[in-house]
Amino acid sequence: RVLFRSLYRVTLEGGDLDYIKTLIPLFARCIMLCVVLSFVCTLYILNMEMKPRNKAIALTVSWLPLLFTLFSDLGADLDAHGQYNFLLFIVINLPLYISAGSLRFCWSFYRPNVWRYLKALGAFLFVMFCIFLICLSRVNARWDKGLNGVRIVPKVDQCRLERHGIPWHGFLPPRVMNFWSGSHDCPKNEQFSRVEGTELIIECDEPEAKVELFPDFHTERPYFKDHPYRPHYGNQTVWKTVPGRSKMAVPAEQLIVHCGSNTDFHLSFVPRTEVLNRVQAVHSRAEMQNQSKPTMNVLVILMDNVARPVFHLKMHHTAAMLEQLNRTGDSEVFQFMRYHAVGFNTERNTQALFLGQTEHLEEKTEIWKDFYDNGYVSTSVYAECEDWYRTFIHRPPSNFDHDANYAFCHTDYHPITNPFGNFQGPFSLRPRCIDGRYVHRFALNYLRQSMRQYRGYPHLGFAALEEGHEGTMEILATMDEDFSLFLKELHDSGELDHTALFIMSDHGNHMSPFEVFTAVGKQEHYLPFLFAVLPKRFLDKYPEARKNMLSNEQPLVTSFDFFHTVKALLKLPEFGGTDTEPLGVRTVTADAAGITKWGTSLFNRMPLGRTCATENVLDCVCIPEDTSFLN
Helix, strand or coil: CCHHHHHHHHEEEECCCHHHHHHHHHHHHHHHHHHHHHHHHHHHCCCCCCCHHHHHHHHHHHHHHHHHHHHCCCCCCCCCCHHHHHHHHHHHHHHHHHHHHHHHHHHHCCCCCCHHHHHHHHHHHHHHHHHHHHHHHHHHHHHHHCHHEEEECEEECCEEEECCCCHHHHCCCCCCCCCHHHCCCCCCCCCCCECCEEEEEEEEEEEEEEEEECCCCHHHHHEEEEECCCHHHCCCCCEEEEEEEEECCEEEEECEEEECCEEEEEEECCCCCCHHHHHHHHHHHHHHHCCCCCCCCCEEEECCCCCCCHHHHHHHHHHHHHHHHHHCCCEEEEEEEEECCCCCCHHHHHHHHHHHHCCCCHHHHHHHHHHHCCCCEEEEECCCCCCCHHHHHCCCCCCCCEEEEHHHHHHCCCCCCCCCCCCCCCCCCCCCCCCCHHHHCCCCCCHHHHHHHCCCEEEEEEEEEECCCCCCCCHHHHHHHHHHHHHHHHHHCCCCHEEEEEECCCCCCCCCCCHHHHHHHHHHCCCEEEEEEEEHHHHCHHHCCCCHHHHHCEEEEEECCCCCCCHHCCCCCHCCCCCCCCHHHHHHHHCCCCCCCCCCCCCCCCCCCCCCCCCCCCCCCCCCCCHHHHH
């Protein structure tokens, strides 16, 4: 008990992210030793010659101090993270006790004949080993597979990519990691109100209904600066009393309708006259200067904490839809098999993606502002109650016309206390729901509405989705069908004919036990996914770009390259630029301020000799570079 308590307390040490990151291997070893100690102690007591009542007392006496230690810290942040330690302890213990219980149960049938028991056990293990080998060949074959049967080429230029060990998560049936957490469906909620177009329709059986209007996120951003995770919007909402059955123009993008004790939450897109006036003014100035108005949209969708192999494992419908889009002849889909994260977590990767730099940030402008200045309507949806830009880029975004961040502070999804726990919140291993509907549906619907409402105007849309940000890698699958439908709607509506779409993650899973205990899990942590979906007619105009994009699917590419790819689009007439030089032949020039500039556009052929060291990648999974951190 003393040794268990000492080891487990080591795993509870807190600190900043960089410090905790260095301690993860130590935490993993200590938790494994705690599991072994508790398991051996329990087996020893169960096999002692004593009455059942005395065994129960002995087990209780031995486990009570252990439970007291386990429950001493149930926090869910960097300083107090015991909830994650406790969950990992249970997840490892569970299969151990199930296996031991099964062996003991079988032994009760064969106790008179030990040899017969051993033969039966050997036969069972042989059959299981054969099944394992069959499954292993399939799992290994699936790990390096992409869309349309494309596979990772093992050696390209300076980066040899080899799978480090067995991808154990590929063996697990769906839901096995969190089967005990309950249904993956949101609880049913009978709605009595709905939004149709720009009209709110209320069908409440009470004489009166109340409409609670949420504040706009732009207005509340200063409040988020001081309360980044615990906004109490109750005092900042505006209440209206209306007849129980009524219709009205949607009074705010984010609102709750109250009918007695029942509530309906709505996130709707409401266009603004001042946005149209600004965009039209930019276009008028462009016409006066004989410049082109932008005609193409840009859509960037980021799924946090998802590795490329995990995307293909959990997002079957979405992968199939991307393959179908590639077959339609209207769009072409590019996949980047060696897309490599440049840092451990979201912060450094976000800076590389949207600033093109991880140092001297004060001297850089994020790409959103460039689109804003070119006359784009800009929309941001970050599906978490956090000022994402201030947290990771360390300043508010330069220019977004619409930002739906505040809607995701709803307490169904983001509880005021312990918002980052394992059972509710944006890191939960249970479904993320608001008012009986998946959180991602609100985000995707908001993005679709923004494109509909401003149809005819160039649109920049960005969405960050958090379904992948949890340890079981199961919640991501709840988004699969909805996201594939979202892509289908974009195609069927014709939006993809004039949209550059990027679907990506910033890094792989760093919350999974597979990342903690296996080399391949650590490897996947630095292998996120990146897809680019571009209109065929656009690529027909720039054939060299198509050729180079295809050639870049296998070489090492990074978040910095994505930044320069989008910057390259901004120079073209289709995106409000004035550059008539074809894509694919432009080279990246040095920064005039003398700051080292990382990355190049994916529309250019990647130069030879690229390594993690030359591309400012901190931890590298390319051989022959240093991959010792995977051990």
